[in-house]
Amino acid sequence: MSNPPAQRRSLGVGRVLIVVYAILAIGATSRAVYQMAMYYSSHPSARLPIILSAVSGVIYILATVALIAPGRSWYRVAWVTISFELAGVLIIGTLSLVLPAIFAGPANVPDVADGTVWSSYGIGYVFIPVVLPILGMLWLRSRRAVVTGN
Amino acid sequence: MIEWYAVVEVAIAAAAGVLCVVLGLFRVKPGDLSMGAVALVEVLLLAQLVIAIVAPLVGNSPTGNLIEFYIYLIVALIIPLLAGVWALLERDRWATVVLGIACLTIAVMVVRMNIIWTVQTQ
Secondary structure (H helix, E strand, O other): OOOHHHHHHHHHHHHHHHHHHHHHHHHHHHHHHHHHHHHOOOOHHHHHHHHHHHHHHHHHHHHHHHHHOOOHHHHHHHHHHHHHHHHHHHHHHHHHHHOHHHHOOOOOOHHHHOOOOOHHHOHHHOOHHHHHHHHHHHHHHHOHHHHHHO | OOHHHHHHHHHHHHHHHHHHHHHHHOOOOOOHHHHHHHHHHHHHHHHHHHHHHHHHHHOOOOOOOHHHHHHHHHHHHHHHHHHHHHHHHOOOHHHHHHHHHHHHHHHHHHHHHHHHHHOOOO
């Protein structure tokens, strides 16, 4: 709080980041809730993509909150969740290309057939899931002095 | 859902999105032009809601899942409102960029809505 103008300025750019995170959080979570309600019990082969959608949704919500909330511990939560996302999109993205049968979900259920937010490095979300954590890390690094200086 | 209307909606939302992002990057604060573009996108979505309600009554039923369609439509209706409110609260150039991102999101969501409405389930 010793330097509010600088903090406000950096939050300006960060606001764009927060909005994109919030949109992804809404997208992944609402999709997971819908898929879970419709297909979880009736389609066992859809369970893995549905669970992954739900996990990614929760992570995006946590990351959004951590980017907005002030303080050192939220700063740490932001690093953890954004790192988790990067790992998720890289690992699931690679696995979905190597082992498509496991992550694609049942072919006769088009709502799940696209897989998860992270499938094919987030191709269904115009690759935002793979670009966003990198931008998030750059922003967090630029804010380190502001946060730890308090 | 009406195919040509969806195409118009996507085109205008995408154009409004690019316009606002560019305005924001040129340090323009939210004003009549950017807020008007977002308002236009919201009005198009409201008309889309009316179309979605009326279409099945006149024989234009979706082949996809109507619940999923409405989840998208309701979220799409909320996004420009939130972006607009935020732009009024903190009027700096990043708010203009946020307005643009909201419009681009709507463009993508309308594409998805059209796919959901017309999907051929087995």
